[in-house]
Each structure stands twice: as structure tokens, then as C-alpha cells.
Amino acid sequence: MTGFSTPDRPAxxxxxxxxxxLLLALATLWGASYSFIRVxxxxxxxxxxxxARTSIAGAILLAVIRWRGLSLPRERAVWKRFLVQACLNSVFPFTLIAWAERTVDAGTAAILNATxxxxAFLLTFLLTRHEAMSLRKAIGVFAGLGGTVLVIGVGAVDGLGRDLPAQAAIVFATVCYAGAAIFGRVFKGLDPIMPAAGSLLCGAAVLLPVSLAVDRPWTLAPSWDSLLALAGLSVFSTALAFVLYFRLVHTLGSVPTTAQAYLRVPIGVGIGVLTLGETLEPTSLAGCAAVVVGVAAMTIPARGRS
Structure with a gap:
């Protein structure tokens, strides 16, 4: 078995x-990833x-595939697509964000990632046009961005431009994520765990040799906190999150799935308030409302639309 669904059975x-x-769950899993990365x-x-993140997550999903009695596709064309997806969804964006988070403050990083x-909306509108673009969806895109700024606090915008190389890296990573959501449509018909595992294994194959040559990991002495953060990042924010992600790309669509970038912000702020004793910005409640409106406009179909 390759994991392909039977074409004669209507979904x-x-x-x-x-x-x-599931979109909310994905936002929570990826919202937690920034804390894992920081530690x-x-x-x-x-x-x-x-x-390590891609290797561990890919190995976990491969084990799950074997446990389910399935096997990864063997077609060379499918693996070429897995490699492209890996570059767009893990190799470049994961590495760039991890590098940038050493210097960029959390508020600025969250704003940039929420774009x-x-x-995704612009690439779809200008290039692929694979989804219907409407004024309602455009309003949702910008309402969500405005709500993101309000949740974090308008003062966080002051940090934009202070560390241009790191901020440019996050923006490039964000563009990669948008491209990944659109390219992920090519895996329609595959069990969501297949592109999740295949792309992570391809990402590991690209990153591991570079890591061995550049960082010489055997010389490192990571702390237990960093190792626990790596475990949480790999199991929850990558392996489980990727399975949800590929499912949502096909059930909700490319642009609506990226709406979880907005949901990550109030979730992250809420986690900080509950676990770290952080305080809410005065504009946070209004921002949360704008985020909810924006996500609803992007994801909930208009009445009368199939």
C-alpha cells in the first residue's frame, strides 16, 4: 500500500x-514552537x-506509518515533490526562524510571522488562482493582521527595522510557508501522514550533513532544558502538527489554513499570561476579537457556497 486513497470512492x-x-489545535502546536525554539x-x-527536529519528527511519523501497516510512496516524482515541500516548509523557514530568534524580540517575530x-492570499491571487478570491477573504486577511498587532501591543511595531537581517530572514521564512501551503495541494489523494513524513525525512536528509559539517554536534553540551524543548518541538510542534497541516490544506484550502498564523498570537499571549505571569496589553481583547473575525472570514464559507 502507498497511502493513496481509492479514486472511485467519493470523499x-x-x-x-x-x-x-483542528485549525485551533494546529495554531496551538505551532504557537508553542516559538517558546521551544527560544529555549x-x-x-x-x-x-x-x-x-534534529526534522529527523526526530520524520522518524516518529515513519514508525506510525509502519505501525498502521502502510508504506511510503516509491514513485520518484512523489519524492521530488516531498523534497520541494521540505525546502518550503522546513529546511529554509525552520532554520531561518531559529537563527533569527536569537536576536529578534518575541513581539516583532510574532508580527512578521503572522503575515x-x-x-498566501497574494500568491494565490497573482499566480495560482486555485481558490476563489473574494473581498470577504481579503478583509479577513487584513483584519487578522490588525488584530495581531493589537494583541501584541502597538508598541511592538517600534521594534521593526532594528535588526534587519534577522527580520528579513523571518519574512523570507513567512513567504516560504505561504508557498508551502499552496504547493501542498499536489498531495491531494495521499493520506496526510505521507507528505508529512516524506517532507520531514527529505528535510532531515538535507540538513543533517550540513549540521555535521558546520556544527560538529558531537562536540556540543546541550542543557536538559534545551533537550526537553527539542523533544517537545519535534513530537508536538512538528510530527503531530504536520499531519494536521496537510489535512487542513485539503479540507479548508491554502489561504484558510494559513489563518492559524493569526490564531497563534492570542494563544501564545494566553499561554504567557497563564504560565509565566505576563500581563495583557490594554488592546489585547480588541485584538483577539479582530483575529476571530479575520479567521472566520477566511475559513467559514459564505452561505450558498458548496
Missing amino acids: SRPDLRVELA GVETIPPLTLIA TPIF
């Missing part, structure tokens, strides 16, 4: 409530951290 229409719950890079170089839906 049932997904339950929107389930898909939105991880304290004693593990970014390149090695991401090489993924904008780039």
Missing part, C-alpha cells in the same frame, strides 16, 4: 466544526536544532 464533505477545531537555541546551534496569510 465525504468535512465537518466544518471539526476542521476549525532550544540557548545551547544548541540553530542548524543542529532544526536538523503568512497575506503572502
Whole structure:
């Protein structure tokens, strides 16, 4: 078995409530990744951290595939697509964000990362046109971005431009994520775990040799905190998150799936308030409302649309 679904069996229409719950779960998993990365890079170089992240996550998903009695596709064309997806969704963006988070403050990084839906919307509108572009969806894109700024606090915008190389790296990573959401459509018909595992294994194959040559990991002495952060990053924010991601790309679409970039912000702020004793910005409640409106406009189909 290769994991392909049978073409003669029509797929049932997904339950929107389930898909939105999964979108929220994905936002939570990826929202936690920034904290994991921040702790991880304290004693593990970014390149090695991401090489380990993709290797561990890919191995976990491969084990799950074998446990389910399935096997990865063997077609060379499929693996070429896995490699492209790996570059767009892990190799470049994961490494760039890990490198940038050594200097960029959390508020600025969150704002820059939350622009993924904008780039996905623009790439879809200008190039692929594989999804219907509407004024309603455009309003949702920019309402979500405005809400993101309000949640973090308008003062966080002051940090933009202070560390241009790192901020440019995050923007480039964000464009990669947008491209990954669009390119991920080519895996329609595959069980979501297949492109998740295949792309992570390809990412590991690219990153591991570079990590061995550049960082010489055997000479490192990572702290237990960094190792625990790496474990959480690999298992939850990568292996599990990627399976949800590829499912949502096909059930909700490319642009709506990127809406979780907005949801990550209030979730991250809430985690900070509950676990770290951080305080909310005065504009946070208004920002959360704008984020919810923006995500709803991007993901919930208009009445009368199938």
C-alpha cells in the first residue's frame, strides 16, 4: 500500500466544526514552537536544532506509518515533490526562524510571522488562482493582521527595522510557508501522514550533513532544558502538527489554513499570561476579537457556497 486513497470512492464533505477545531489545535502546536525554539537555541546551534527536529519528527511519523501497516510512496516524482515541500516548509523557514530568534524580540517575530496569510492570499491571487478570491477573504486577511498587532501591543511595531537581517530572514521564512501551503495541494489523494513524513525525512536528509559539517554536534553540551524543548518541538510542534497541516490544506484550502498564523498570537499571549505571569496589553481583547473575525472570514464559507 502507498497511502493513496481509492479514486472511485467519493470523499465525504468535512465537518466544518471539526476542521476549525483542528485549525485551533494546529495554531496551538505551532504557537508553542516559538517558546521551544527560544529555549532550544540557548545551547544548541540553530542548524543542529532544526536538523534534529526534522529527523526526530520524520522518524516518529515513519514508525506510525509502519505501525498502521502502510508504506511510503516509491514513485520518484512523489519524492521530488516531498523534497520541494521540505525546502518550503522546513529546511529554509525552520532554520531561518531559529537563527533569527536569537536576536529578534518575541513581539516583532510574532508580527512578521503572522503575515503568512497575506503572502498566501497574494500568491494565490497573482499566480495560482486555485481558490476563489473574494473581498470577504481579503478583509479577513487584513483584519487578522490588525488584530495581531493589537494583541501584541502597538508598541511592538517600534521594534521593526532594528535588526534587519534577522527580520528579513523571518519574512523570507513567512513567504516560504505561504508557498508551502499552496504547493501542498499536489498531495491531494495521499493520506496526510505521507507528505508529512516524506517532507520531514527529505528535510532531515538535507540538513543533517550540513549540521555535521558546520556544527560538529558531537562536540556540543546541550542543557536538559534545551533537550526537553527539542523533544517537545519535534513530537508536538512538528510530527503531530504536520499531519494536521496537510489535512487542513485539503479540507479548508491554502489561504484558510494559513489563518492559524493569526490564531497563534492570542494563544501564545494566553499561554504567557497563564504560565509565566505576563500581563495583557490594554488592546489585547480588541485584538483577539479582530483575529476571530479575520479567521472566520477566511475559513467559514459564505452561505450558498458548496
